[in-house]
Amino acid sequence: MTSQLIRISMPARIKQFFLASALIALAPLCHAELATELYSMKAQAYINSEAAIDQLNTLKNTAVQQDLRAEQWYWLRLAEAQGIIVLLDDMQISLNAAANVIKQTENAEAQVQLLLLQGVLAQNNGALAESKTHFTNAIAQAMAADLKHLELRTRVELAYTYTLEDNFQDALETNHLAHMEARELGDIFITALAEDIYGAIYGYMDQYEESIAYYQKALAGYQQLGYQQYTSSAIFGIATSHRYWGKYQEALKYFHQHEQLLSHTTREGSKFYGYYGIATTLAAMNNCDAALPAINKAVNTEGPKDYKAELYKLQAKCYIKQQQLSEAETALNAAIDIFAQLPDLTDTNWQIETLLIAAKLAQANNNYPLAFALLSNYSEKKSRIDSATYSEKMIAYKATLENQQKDLKIKLLTENAKTQQLTANNQMRVNKLQKMLLIGLSLTVLIILAFVYILYKNLKRISELSIRDELTGLYNRRYIFNYLNNILSNEKEGKQFSIIIADIDNFKQINDNYGHPAGDSVIKAIAKLSLDTLRMTDVVGRIGGEEFLFILPRIPPKQCEEIVSRLLQAVREKAFTLPNGEVIHVTISMGICHNSADITDAKTIFHKADEALYVSKNNGKDQINSVENAALST
Known part of the structure; x- marks a missing residue:
């Protein structure tokens, strides 16, 4: 999808x-x-x-x-x-x-x-x-x-x-x-x-x-x-x-609005995308009786080949659902033929979906060995695509969202600092030219000190903005990933440490049910619980949305797991009071990775902790998993 x-x-x-x-x-x-x-x-x-x-x-x-x-x-x-x-x-x-x-x-x-x-x-x-x-x-x-x-x-x-x-x-x-x-x-x-x-x-x-x-x-x-x-x-x-x-x-409403805006056109090719949108929406609704005529209308209209391949795939799915298997095979082969003409789409999610549809068709024909082989081939390719893109996708997305507005603020503060520096220099030149006496010199010194103080405050604020998350006050993802790289490269520090990725369970429901201010209040409360529960030497950061990253240096695995188990329990027992006065309970899921000899870079250890987090989420949430062990706490 x-x-x-x-x-x-x-x-x-x-x-x-x-x-x-x-x-x-x-x-x-x-x-x-x-x-x-x-x-x-x-x-x-x-x-x-x-x-x-x-x-x-x-x-x-x-x-x-x-x-x-x-x-x-x-x-x-x-x-x-x-x-x-x-x-x-x-x-x-x-x-x-x-x-x-x-x-x-x-x-x-x-x-x-x-x-x-x-x-x-x-x-x-x-x-x-x-x-x-x-x-x-x-x-x-x-x-x-x-x-x-x-x-x-x-x-x-x-x-x-x-x-x-x-x-x-x-x-x-x-x-x-x-x-x-x-x-x-x-x-x-x-x-x-x-x-x-x-x-x-x-x-x-x-x-x-x-x-x-x-x-x-x-x-x-x-x-x-x-x-x-x-x-x-x-x-x-x-x-x-x-x-x-x-x-x-809502989708159908906007697709029909799109059609109305193009109603003046006489060339059917101009209407292809509208036909395509309505057909794919009806198919997504599992309304194959209405979707199949709409798909036929779209495939018979001039349009890009890759779009036609998507339509043929949907057509094959509907025919399988209606047990029209020969028609399904014809539609599937049409999609496969198009992808064969588009080598840049080989082994993409769009192209490998034909394997999944072919497996369903084989199953409908009672050819279970072929269905199993096709499904295995699809799963292998899908896993390879997801593992290659997931981490990079999320890191790019979170980094951009977090830094766009922050970079603008830093830029403005830097410009203000430059302006204040120019003002201070100009004041010094004026005072020197006027050759003021002791009182004038004293006043000049006071003015300069005031500007220096303002510059110091601005520079300090710029520094804080560059390493701190604005909502929680925790370290931001840029700083904590730099710290992780440094600790891995430090021979003394990098021998024994662990990282934990924590994610608030069902956070989207909190935003949907109570609003974004409520979600922000929950994020801030869990950030405070994390600081209160973890050691003073531990590094705590927010890496985007409802996700946190903890780095626990110089700690045995068992002690690390005991500490984060206390945090898991503290969140369970915490009564979160929302801005509207309502009280709710929240849970978190965590994934742990302990440093080992085969880990050489931040990307590897982060990916392993992320895999452990995925296990926690997939096994029912509100628990901790490590790369090496089964669930640590349920």
């Missing part, structure tokens, strides 16, 4: 980048009258891309006959408009024609736009490596030609490509930098575009509330600009996140 979300969010990305650069002409490059006409079509393309294509077709002969500069912009604009309504084969033809002309004109902006569109087309064809190559080249050329707007648009699209590869750390960092620059430049469009990308990334990471919030921000930006096509894309993203959140009626 998680893996499909980003693929379903892809039309938002396609439309945004096509629309962003669609029909933006450089008047000096073309004949004046033709350039003016092309430029005036920009808003029309954002509202009705079909009308823009029709008008471009009437200009073809004029554009091609004018000169090479007019012809290059004609083909680029036609390719962009074709991409908006998912005419990908036509888009490829137009890009080939544009490339032949641009070779002769050597125009910098045209070359960057060509690379950008080639990257988007490759991305939608599932060729992610090729897509990244085009985007990387486009960014380099945009920077060389000082084309900041095109550079930022391409960086946002590159961030989305990283997301499709499960490379969330690079995706978040790349998108964050583009978002910050766009905001500083006051570029409403790129800001909304980056917020749209955030919506896709967080949706992919199952953070649906954050995903929808970012899509709503993007929607507001698009509506402010009056871009109807972008508006429909953002609404599609909102609908998709609701679907994966399990809020199917």
